[in-house]
Amino acid sequence: MTKDKIGESRPLGVRLKTAKKRTTSSQKWLERQLNDPYVSRAKREGYRSRAAYKLLEIDEKHRILKSGQRVVDLGAAPGGWSQIAAARCQSVEGKGRVVGIDRLEMEPIPGVELFHLDFLDEDAPEKLKSALGGKADIVLSDMAANTTGHRQTDHLRTMGLVEAALAFAIEITAPGGVFLAKVLQGGTQNELLTLLKQHYRTVKHVKPSASRADSSELYVLALGFKGQEQVDQH
Structure with a gap:
């Protein structure tokens, strides 16, 4: 042992x-x-996936989730991130609100409104906005494109999802808000980084220890959304 x-x-x-x-x-x-020790731990502690520990670790270090916040979880299945968000934002107690979306079906999660829908569908953003009931404090995206085995293709497809998530976040996030999204090593493309720095005060890459060492995944964490009006003035 x-x-x-x-x-x-x-x-x-x-x-x-x-x-x-x-x-x-x-x-x-x-x-x-x-x-994988995180897989067995997730089963024992009642989390939907090992990914829950990635968000837990990021939140422990950067304190992004707080009681009463409105959170959107893009690519939510099987629901590990939504579980953490609901607990930290206290949406079960009615203090915060968590909305998740994925094209894969999920079992209900207490304190989370789930949509079985592709985020890229034309009507998905409006449904999320309506369910959220106001500006988002945090937009989370653990979305990744289905792998083809061709690294460059997989990278470009996943980055396309990140760009779509960011465009949505810019539209719906309240000033001071947070954007956290999965990217793949190979570099967050310059255009995306430029856009992030234009709209957020702090942008950094993080790789929680719960991410497998042999995985190419990273997370981009953008803090302090400037607000659309302030950006438009420059």
Whole structure:
């Protein structure tokens, strides 16, 4: 037995016998899941996914989630980030409001209004705005394009989702608000960084320890939304 980062005892590497119908990639994915301490911790603590710990870690360090906030979770399935947002913003108690959207269906989450809808659908933004009932304090995006196996293509497709999320955030965020989105290493493109710095006072990249070391994912964290009127004056 060995101790992992979060103090859990677990076996030294679980290996599976190769099933005839299981591909090599699915075999590796399943072994990785079984050996991932965050996966077992999420199951034990009632979170929908290991991704919950990424947001928890970011929030512990940067204090972005507060009671009473309005939060939008883009690409919410299976719901780990929405669970954290609901708890930290106290939407279950009626103090905050959390709205999530994903084209994949999700089981209901207490304190969260969920939409089974593609964020890129034409009517999705208006539905989110209506459900939120006011300007957003935080826009979260854990969206990523389905991988093709071609790194550059996957990077461009995911960055396209980030750009769409940012355009929505600029439209709906209250002054002082926050934008947190998944990007892929290979660099946040210069145009996106320029836009972020134009609209937010502080922009940084973060990689929580719950992100797998071999993953190319990063998160861009933009703090202190300047507000559209202030940006328009420059």
